[in-house]
Amino acid sequence: MQGFLSNVSPSNSSSLFEHGSNVLWIQLFMAVLSIVGSGSIIVFAIFQNLRRTAEERALFILSVADLMLCFTWLIGAVLLKQTCDNRDACYNLHAVEQMLYMSSFFYTLNYTWALCKGLKEEYRTGMTDHSKTW
Template sequence: MALPSEASYLEDKWDSIFSAIQWIQFVMATLSIMGSSSIIAYTIFQNIMKSPEVRPLLCLSFSDLLLGTCWLLGALLYGTPMAKEDVVCYNLQTTGQ
């Protein structure tokens, strides 16, 4: 259990910690979307979508694109106050899972 002086020190730091977590999530989601989109675009432009060796990679890229989009929406909605915030967060988490 933290002492009262330590607890007040931590309360002042939570805003900066949450802000850092939000930026990390935003950057990681953006990188995930860029990576999966580049794999999908490469397979489409090279016309190798029907190859049996590439099909699992393409499916994995589509699922990663969906997950990255969920993460990006979560990062963008994290600091935004909403009326039904719990419902939106629940549905976004469910979609990501």
């Protein structure tokens, strides 16, 4: 165990980020997966007109926020490929990414809350319907 921890040093861990190639490919792959996932939910919701209930609206808004976040990932991957000589652009992009991360987190909480409220209401109506049959 001690031998494993002795190999970890700031110089060894920073070599991954010096060239940026591995990070670039991971970032591109995750962005493409997010675009496919969020885009398919958005396209399905638009074509099926599924924004009627609170759960569907919350999921639609969450998908839009995730789609915007993955576009910033793509822009970040392009800037990482160019080693981002413009520090202001990198800083501003990182700030926008962090805001989109937070909005995505809060929209996830909103979707979970709407889903729980819908399930609770469905359970209550099921209990009242069940008690009427007895």
